[in-house]
Amino acid sequence: MVGFQFGIKDIIDILLVALIMYEMFRLLRRSGAVNLFWGILAFVIAWFLVTMVFQLELTGALFDRIISVGAIALIVIFQEEIRGFFYRVGARFTNWGHLGRRGAQAEQDVDQIVMACEHMSKNKTGALIVIANGSELKEYADTGEYIDAAISTGLIENIFFKNTPLHDGALIIVGHRLYAAACILPVSKQQNIPKQYGLRHRAALGLSEKNSDSIAIVVSEETGHISVAKEGKIRNVTRDELIQLLSGAMVDSSKDVRIFNFK
Numbered sequence: 001m002v003g004f005q006f007g008i009k010d011i012i013d014i015l016l017v018a019l020i021m022y023e024m025f026r027l028l029r030r031s032g033a034v035n036l037f038w039g040i041l042a043f044v045i046a047w048f049l050v051t052m053v054f055q056l057e058l059t060g061a062l063f064d065r066i067i068s069v070g071a072i073a074l075i076v077i078f079q080e081e082i083r084g085f086f087y088r089v090g091a092r093f094t095n096w097g098h099l100g101r102r103g104a105q106a107e108q109d110v111d112q113i114v115m116a117c118e119h120m121s122k123n124k125t126g127a128l129i130v131i132a133n134g135s136e137l138k139e140y141a142d143t144g145e146y147i148d149a150a151i152s153t154g155l156i157e158n159i160f161f162k163n164t165p166l167h168d169g170a171l172i173i174v175g176h177r178l179y180a181a182a183c184i185l186p187v188s189k190q191q192n193i194p195k196q197y198g199l200r201h202r203a204a205l206g207l208s209e210k211n212s213d214s215i216a217i218v219v220s221e222e223t224g225h226i227s228v229a230k231e232g233k234i235r236n237v238t239r240d241e242l243i244q245l246l247s248g249a250m251v252d253s254s255k256d257v258r259i260f261n262f263k
Contacts, residue, residue, distance in 0.1 A: 043067075105176050106250035109151045113173075114243055116156035117219055117226050126221030127160040128170040128200045131249045132179070133213045140207070141172050144183030151178055160219075170203065170216075176250070186210055188232075197234070198222065204229035215249050217242070 021041065047067060051060035113129065120127050130137065145166060149155060151173065159166045159181050169182035188205035204216035208229040216229040228237050228245060237245065 106247065109176055109250050110243060110246045112151045112153045113156065113217075113246060114239065116153040117217060117242065118239065119153070119157055120160060120219045121224040121226055124221055124224045125157070125160055125162065125219065126167075126198075126200060127156075127217070127219040128185070128204060129156070129217040130170050130172045130183075130185070130204075130207060131215040131217070131246065132172055132174045133215055133249050137172055137174070137183075137207075137211065137214065140170070140183045140185055141180035144169055144172070144180045146180045147178050149178045151176060170207075185216075190232075196223070197227075201227060201229070201234060205232065205234050208232050208234070215245065 043063075043066075047060075047063040050056050050063055117127070117129070119125075130140075147166075155178065156171065158164065159171055159178075161167060166181040170185050171181045172179045172183055185203040186206035186209075187199070187202045188209055190205060193202060193205065198220070200218045200220075204218045204227070207214055207216055209232040218227045218229065218234075219225075220227070225236050226239075226242060227234050228242065230245075
């Protein structure tokens with residue numbers, strides 16, 4: 001510790017490590033393994049103390065071996081999430097020159113989704129629509145039917161029309177496409193969910209608990225109310241609130257949307 005100097009390179013080093021840890025936190029949060037992040041962080045701190053501060057050579061060598069093997073294990077376990085992360089990084093560079101067009105497309109998509117929700121609300125047609133904000137939700141899309149179609153009010157309403165093959169399940173929207181329909185989502189195990197909420201609401205909550213970036217819209221078959229689930233919370237929304245929320249999500253699917261307080 002004697003003669004320790006702290007310069008501009010050290011500040012840059014710390015900032016880079018902080019950025020890496022933040023992106024790792026977001027990556028694991030999407031996959032529902034946020035507790036793993038805190039475990040990794042605790043191990044890294046312990047490794048730093050052992051090797052850099054106390055300079056315990058034998059223990060430090062053991063920690064080095066664990067880190068080298070653990071890094072490979074994490075890459076294997078989270079290969080889908082890591083691939084999605086690099087895809088989003090590349091998409092940002094690709095889309096910098098198309099912000100105006102993307103904004104116009106997003107506005108059109110929001111109008112189509114909101115109109116569909118309004119029509120289904122008036123007719124009391126049950127629906128569950130997921131906006132995959134920053135993730136393809138492939139593990140859930142695989143449980144349904146891939147459709148890969150442009151977002152349109154008529155198609156959304158047809159999907160959720162009673163007794164049609166695709167009405168029972170969730171519709172997943174990725175980017176500006178109707179990605180998959182009739183998808184099975186995880187059901188929330190919260191004990192304090194209001195009794196008026198049905199299975200669709202529980203599925204919307206379950207997904208928002210496991211994937212905090214996603215936004216789930218529910219149209220109640222019993223009341224016609226439109227609800228939105230985000231970050232493990234759900235509440236009814238007005239038409240203007242739904243437009244505002246979807247606008248933030250559809251313009252840039254790679255950024256966090258924190259418009260409403262769901263707590």
